[in-house]
Amino acid sequence: MENAFATQTQSVRKKINSISSMALNWHLRECGVILMPRIYKRFKPHGSTYVRKTAYKHGREVVKPIDVEDFEEMVRICLVHRDEYKPTSKQYFKWYRNYIILIIGVNTGCRINTILESTPRDFAGGRVTVTEHKTGKRQQYKLSDDIYKVLKKYIDTYNFTMNEFMFPKDRVNRDAIDRSTAWRFIKKLADEAKIEYPIACHSLRKSYGRWIWDQTHDLLLVQQLLQHSSAEETQRYICLEPHDVEKVRGEINHLPNYD
Template structure:
């Protein structure tokens, strides 16, 4: 399994959004929810309309850690969600598969959607975890608070968080740019 990376360039994030919108709004929303909450793909795919309608937070028990978490719904995400769910019933999955009646999108299909959009805009190493890593990378760049991000991600150490979002690699690469003997 290849390691996926965060999308570091904000312009590329916008390009991915536009590429996903060309296909359909569900795919766009999958990406927008991921980059604005840092939720794992498995947790996102289980969301139902009732989990987000008229809510200020997405509240769930994380699949991987089995811990209860609250994820704030910011204004960008709120608008995107409201546009999408306006004609949906509370019991419906947010990210429905086209196969079956009210079945959630599969993880493999979510990967194909995200990876395909990334490839179309010239990004390598894009997958399901890229949305979470992109959230983490830009959250860290904006706030410089690894302890907060560690808590948001339920990581056991700051070094795990920095490695996960690619900051350690960025620091190492930058240190080597102007180094020569």
């Protein structure tokens, strides 16, 4: 009975690519077959004691915040690429756009989808007014004057209207770029900067939080800025490790100075 069931299930699986979802569901009900989810076992090469850390088909590396020096190198490379082209060219615009995305990412802490669909209205008068796509939480606060000056120059250079996407594919196609496009240029810059730890679009927001912690050592402040529900979530998010806390302990010096 079990062999017959396995044979029937295998036959149905082979038809998945050629039968539409609706037809497939009908076919399964008629056959009385229920497809069970696949279970991916740990990979272990023959004769080896090595056990793959990832238990399922595809594992996910923990995306890291970007070190300040590495981020500065990524920005430098981005501007070098931009300045290789004429200011009126399509490539100049793309690298200028990419540069602004990097700057906005580490200075606002907004999620990448929120950044990519930003409009000048969201930063009007130097005030950030956005609603996060993922959580629906609204943020309103004043942007640094220096950051707003950089952003305003970009907006004025390309005459973006108040409700126009600031990060379009190009000056003809005004649709906002998607997350995969942002990931590709971030990955390219990371490779050129010889960054070996895993980073992605989310690294910009993580860097925002981690850099603030490095400056203040105030986890609750970072939690509030990232709008997390708990300090534990923030601690994991910014990749705060025990040795980071020990380093802070070693720098404490409350010795009075009477000289």
